Amino acid sequence: MVEAYAGLVVDLVAAFATFYLVAVGQSIVEKSGVLNLAIDGVFFLATGAAVYGAVSGLLGFKGPLVGTLVAGVIALIFGLFFNWITTVLPLSQGALGLSLMFVGYGLGIIIGYPARMKVGNLADYAYPADTTTALATLLAVVAFGVAAYFMLERTSLGAAIRACGENPHAAASMGVDIVKTRLIAGALGFLLIGIGSSFFPLMWLRGWDVKSYVLGYGWVAYTIALAAGRHILLLIPFSLVIGGLFRESVRLQAVLGIPVDLSKAVPYIAALIAMVFYSMTKLKKTLMPPSSLGKPFYREERTI
Amino acid sequence: MIAGILFYATILALMGRNPVEVIYALARSFVSPGIVKDFLILSMLGYALYVSFKGALFNIGGEGQFYIAAIGVIAITLSLMPWSPGQSTAKTILVIVLAVFVATLLGGLWGLLAGVFRGYAGIDEVPVTLLLNYVAYYTVDYLVYSIFRGRHTYGYIRTDEIPEAYRLNYYLPPRTSSGEGLLGSLSSLAYQFLREFALYYAWVIGLAVVALVVYFVMYRTRLGLLIRIHGSNSDYLRAIGVDVCRVAVATLALSGSLVGFTASLYVLGYLGRLPYPVEESTANYGYIAILVAWLAVLEYKLIPLAAYIVAALRDAGINLQVAQLGGTEQTFISIGLLLTVFTVVKVFTEYRIEVRHSG
Structure with missing residues (x-):
């Protein structure tokens, strides 16, 4: 019984760590006003x-x-490249993100596949599947999240990042260096996306294959970020619940009788409902997307 | 385009591959009969997404609209009106028409749903359409696993095959002899193209229908005018008292219904059944069509050209695998890089860059 619970903790932490860090990274990037649709490719x-x-x-x-x-x-x-080019050039962030998503898929195979083929069992190179590692990871990941929250909400850098997302023209006129700020946000955000993604093959799956890309786990993290309104602390329960739903979909079927496929759809429906809820209540102010998200910096408004 | 290909070749050279060989394989794809299938589907989907993009509504929900519509085809042809031996031709035609109609309706409803979120709840259509893709995937998975699970599938979880009578294909016989020399090769190649077009004849008709409908709606109706103004200046529409929410809903519903229409032809003309889980075996047409619309710079006439280029690049991935020059990654990288370079270079055609020295 104890072993079963320990196994559950290890499983849940792996899913939580993956989704939480990626969603935090995505939130930091998007708080700076850069729409990142390359997320699944980067993942x-x-x-x-x-x-x-x-x-x-x-x-x-x-x-x-x-x-x-x-x-x-x-x-x-x-991320540095993505945030730089989307800030210095007035291009469609959505189109560039989706194009780079494909590049990410391709590069992922080129980098990962030959290495994967070299070894028999990737689990030998993965994080140990024990409760000590799981709890240490949990603590480290939450600490990262809390630090990111304070950076965003309590420091001048965080204020600059948020200003870039809300109104970059006003921020620039008040002395904020938009390019530099978005580069910092891109570096921090994508670093976290990368770290979080690494837990997917090395802690969650403890394996990897070239077909993994179709699973769209990067999009799940994107969804979590949306559902929690890109609020770093609110992301904790959302990542835990949605990560748990994904990780334990088979168990949920066994225990509660919820079909696996329907339990997988729940996070997406929850994210939609959450967004409607935010848009219709006072939470709109804090949890709705940044006003300038996805809009080119040099022109008022132009997306395809 | 050329900048993108050169950039791609440079990267390949850096990776130690022979860029000339790779470019040769790429170039060959542009005259390969294998691209007809993708060309037709991507042209139709490109037009479907053109409608919403023209209205500045970034419908990235093509995937969801596609598969929700596809399940409608399965429901009609396998479950609600299954084929029976000796069935009249009239009934067969009725079933096909009904399947296409239901799929168009379902795709439209899925688009409409996104439009309601966009129009009435004010939520950006990008996340909404994306999330609905996954809701659609898993709904289809659930239905394939339960209600529509096939009985003659050799143990695989998937739907049964749609009966031959409902399939929209025409098989031209392979050519037994071809002439010699260049002329012979060319005529053989032309025949292979003809065979592909005949095989997917319904898609040729479908493309004509979609192109005409889109042209008519966009340039001959009030709705089309409203969609186009919505794309350039939605505040103006509001100022003259137009219900902008309704325009958003109608745009996404129209876009979705055209995706649904395409999906029905795809299922009846090629796929023949739905696999499980669908998100792991999708051809990603819904996403790739976004690139088609984007590559066509939202120009009505350029959609088929963009579809042709993207179809060729997809085919190139297969050629590269055959030539042992790479695998799936080459398809991803070539399409991704080309579009990336295109997106970046496009800026320089829209803006004039001036370098000014002060003092």
Whole structure:
């Protein structure tokens, strides 16, 4: 019985850590006004990078922590490029994001697949599946989240990031360097997206294959960020519940009789309901998307 | 386009692959009969999404509208009006027409749902349509797993095959002899194209219907005018007393219904059944069509050209695999990079960049 609960904790933490960090990263990026529709591609790219880092013996190091680090760095580079180009050029962020999503899928395979083929069982290179590791991860991930919350809500950098998302023209006239601020937001946000994504192959699945990309787990994290109104602390319960639904969909079927497929649809329906709820109540002010999200900085309004 | 291909070739060269070989494989795809199928489907979907994009409504819910419509075809052809031996031709035609109609309706309703969220709750259509894609996937999965689960599937979980009588294909016989030399090769290639077009004859008709409907609605009706103004200046519409919410709902419903119509032809003309889970075996047409509409720079006439380019790039992925120059990743990277470069370069055609030195 105790073992069963321990197993449940390990499973839930893996799902929570993955979704929470990716959703926090996504929220930071989008709070700065950059619409990131490349999320699923970056997610897959980072999982490939994590596998590469974990098994390749880069500079003589290997193992899950190296995988997480490599995933974070690769995502960070991707994010710097994305946030830079969407800020300095008045292009369609939605179209660029979706185009780069495909690039992310492709690069993920190129980076991850040869490394994956080198080893028999990826679980040997993954994080240990024990409660100590799970609890340490839980603490670290929540600490990351709380730190991100304070950065966004209590520091001048956070105020600048939020101002870039609400009204970059006004922010610029008050002395905020929009490019620099969005680069910082991109670096931090994508770093977290990369780290979170690395937990998917190295803690959750404890495996990886090229078909994983179709599963759209990056979009799940995107959904969680929307459902929680990009509020870093509110993301904690949302990530836990939605992550749990995904991780335990089979168990839910067994215990509650909810069909697996319908339980998978619940997060998306919940996100839709949550967004309607925010839009119709006082929460609109804090939880609705930033006013300038997805709008090119140099022109008033132009998306396709 | 050319900038994108050159950029892609450079990356391949950096990866140690021979870019000339890869570009050759890419180029060959542009004259491959294998692209006819994707070209027709992507053209139809490109027009469907053109409607909403023209109204500045970023419908990325094509995937959901596609599969919700597809399940309608399954319901009609396998469950509600199953084929029986000796069935009259009139009934067969009725079932096909009904299946197409129901699919168009379901796609439209799925689009309408997104429109209601967008119009009346004021939520951006990007997340809404995206979320509805997944709701559609899992709803279809549930239905395929339960109500529509096939009995003759060799143990696989999927729907049964749609009866041959309902399938919209015409098979031209393979050519037994072809002439010699360049002329012979060309005529053989032309025949292969003809066979593909004949095989998907219903899609050719479908494309003509979709293109005409879109042209008529967008450029000959009040709704089309409202959609176009919604795309350029929705405040103006509000100022003259137009119900902007209704325009958003109608736009997304129309876009969704055209996606649904396309989906019905796809199921009846190619897929023949629905797999489980659908999100793992989708061809991602709903997403790829976004790139088609975008690549066509929202120009009505350019949609088929954009569909042709994207279809060729998809086919190139297969050619590259055959030539052992790569796998699925090449399809992703070539399509992704091309569109990325296109999106970036497009800015420079719209803006003039001036470098000014002060003092």
